[in-house]
Amino acid sequence: MDGRTEGPESDRQGTDSGRTRFRPGDVLMLECPFTGTGVTEVSRFHVSVTWPWTEPDPRAGNIGWNGQRALPLPEADEWDAFRTEPDTTTLKPGDTCQVGIPATVVHVLAVHDFDPPLVTGMLPRPASYLEVLPQGETHDPELEDQGYAFDPDGGEPIRVELLFRPYAFLEPGDEVVDQDGRVWRFDAAWDWHPVDGERPGSPAWPLALLSRRDDPAPDGTTTVALATETGSHAEELARWSGLTLARPTTRQQ
Template sequence: MGEWEEEPAGGYRLDGGGVRFRAGDVLSLECPLTETTVASVSRYYVSVRWPWNDVDPEAHSFRWNGVTALPTPGAFDWDRTYFRTVPAETELNAGDTCLVGIAPTVVHIASVHHFDPPLVTGMLPRPACYLEILRQGEAHDPELEDQGYALDPVGAEPIRIELLFRPYAFLEAGDEVVDHDGRAWRFDGPWDWHPFDGQQTAIPAWPLQLLSRNGDPAPEDTAAVTQQTRTGSHEEELQRWTRLALAEPSTDQP
């Protein structure tokens, strides 16, 4: 990843507080470059003073020292990390001043995890939610336990998050619909459809009619689903997602 222009911190603030993210969302991420200092350098990592989070004094089981280790290109987890330094990690020495941030990056969400109470990590604020994100071009592999990057959408880092595309944005998990062919389905995610008749065909035929959303759906919700599926198809939703994510969606997303 090359260098990118520094922007004033006040110009970026994620909108995660107003968006309930879900698996399948395609996002654009960006975090303005912020000045910090290099605490130490090892063969595969550069540790920098993290300029955003505070130490959690009540986290007795997790003692964070205010330093975060960023991988160099030779580290196994280089591609799993989005924060980069300027100058590049390989050019830094202990005591150097550098910038750290995220260049504009497109990702997609593999899964969303909620924590109540918020998770104790040693840092403040404590995350109440993590998005497991994958890079553009990377498909979710259900066989891998540690594939994505865990991002707190409302954490201390001033990350700007833009929702680029949400497949089936007009449906909610648990919705029940009937399709053009008269088949009833339950929607659990854009690529996670369950036909009530038990047949193997896993793609609903548009247009769709909303039957249930936590009971009887509101008239405006029913009208919205009908309007949004009057044209188009499941295949077009898939094609649009694939063009942005540059990957094939997993049919086994959590």
């Protein structure tokens, strides 16, 4: 479904796009139908094309947009989800081509929300960006601008499918007790904090939900218990790694 998302309806953390609220760690499939356009400029590092979907924002003040989008050549050493057909390396000014996103697996590195929506010079103004990494790439905190950011509700008809959400049965801020009696706070899939302040690590399944949004008798208690009757943190991580072909970030276990 173009411009919308497919996935669970009950998630409450992150960007709300269609039915899915994204959060870091989500594994997504992106696709955008290829659409005809023209090449306007070729430089050492980029090929610029007329962008066929978004419009200039007439109320953007001093932020002007010329209606073009620069896509990286291999020499640029940067990643963009959008591709051209034929490949960017074969294009020259005046050529016609198609631009879109083939089926691409990514994982969410960060979610950025904007209230009011961000003024970029283009319409629609984004209320959020998802910062993602492609399959096979692990986040390096020493690198700047490693991720690719896009508006899941922008003018481009990007189809976003949620393939996997680690610990989908928990919400950030939940407190659980594990089978060893240790109490943990869940902040993200690989970001666990033991309440006792002792050795870090990850909880031993099964888990029991103690509180959610400061409610000591939260909805979801049965769901968490059933979801962790079998399996383990290691299996959850293995499934994520099998899809992303990446390692957890430095904050992850």
